[in-house]
Amino acid sequence: MNIKFYKYQGAGNDFILIDHRVSELKNIDNKxxxxxxxxxFGIGADGLMFLTNHENYDFEMVYYNSDGNIGSMCGNGGRCIVAFAKFLGIIENETNFLAVDGPHYAKITAEGNWVELQMIDVDTIKTDGSAFVLNTGSPHYIREVQNLAELDVFTEGKNIxxxxxxxxxGINVNFVEDKGNHLFVRTFERGVEDETYACGTGxxxxxxxxAQQKQPGHIETPIEVLGGKLQINFDYDGSKFTNVFLCGPAEQVFEGKLNF
Incomplete structure (x- = not known):
């Protein structure tokens, strides 16, 4: 059995994508x-996604972490699957699709390499000591640090x-350093159980x-990650975040066939 797959990356966060509308891949298991x-021993990726049909949306995103388990929402994965849907001719420059945390709207450039993905609204941020904990489709722990480039993110993140x-x-663990004109972020991801080059929900x-330190209004935040640059845009009224968009590159790396 030969199953066609595609490899995409979004700021270094990489994924295997399979068009499951036509795929003959059956008996999918964690192993x-x-x-x-x-x-x-495989293709290599932070996660795997199936693009499937859905009667009420352009498509449905089914996401698995690299440990083989079904995952919560993956932001960069969402951006990559939008680029994949455009490549397949399912969408043009806008889409509404379904993911594990509900419906998502996204828009993509005509060239297909820049995707702006709407994320869920958030109205609750908790604290854990000096750290923050919130859910953006996946649960996240955030700690502000200095000299982030020198931090042992794997050990610190794994321990938390x-x-x-x-x-x-489990929880995804993010460390952030305020660089003045942008934020530098590194993330240890559950399900991958390692530091990744980027994490969209993170x-x-x-x-x-x-943003809790800023005045309410429309806020645009440039982000630097190990794999490149992303940007987060949202409206903040002092307690709730709405019109949230994760913006960044999504590129096809290669395609191949799985042999069984």
Whole structure:
């Protein structure tokens, strides 16, 4: 059995995408997905997505983490699957699709390499000591630090993700440094169990946490991650974040066939 797949990346966050409208890939299990995402014995990716039909939307996004388990919302994955849908001819420059956390609107440039994805509204930010905790489609922990480039994100992130508070359900751990004209963010992702080059729901959460120090209004936040640059735009009324958009590149890297 030969199944066609495509590899996409969004600011270094990379994904395997399969058009499941026509795919003959059956009996999908955690072990198979983990094998495909393995960087030594498979294709290598932070996650795998199936694009499927949905009667009420342009398509549905079904996302798996690289450990093989079904995932919560993935922002950069969402941007990549929008680019994939344009490549397949399903959409043109705008779309409404369904993900695990509900419907999403997105727009994409005519060239297909810049995607602005609307994320869920957020009205609750909790604290854990000096850190912030919130859900932007996936749960996130945010801690502001200095000298982020030198931080051992893997060890620090792993320890927080697996502490007594978060080990049951897991949490994504973000560290942020305010660089003045932009935020520098590094993230340890649950499900990948490692630092990734970017995390879309993570940078969205970071921008919201840091915006609490600003005056309400329309806020645009440039973000630097290991894999490039992203931008978060939203309206903030002092307690709620609405019209939230995760903006950044989404590029097809290569295509191939899975042999079974």
């Amino acid at each position: 198979l997905i983990a094998q495909l995402c393995d960087r030594r 993700r697996n502490n007594d508070t978060y080990k049951l359900n 940078v969205t959460a970071v921008a919201m946490a840091m």
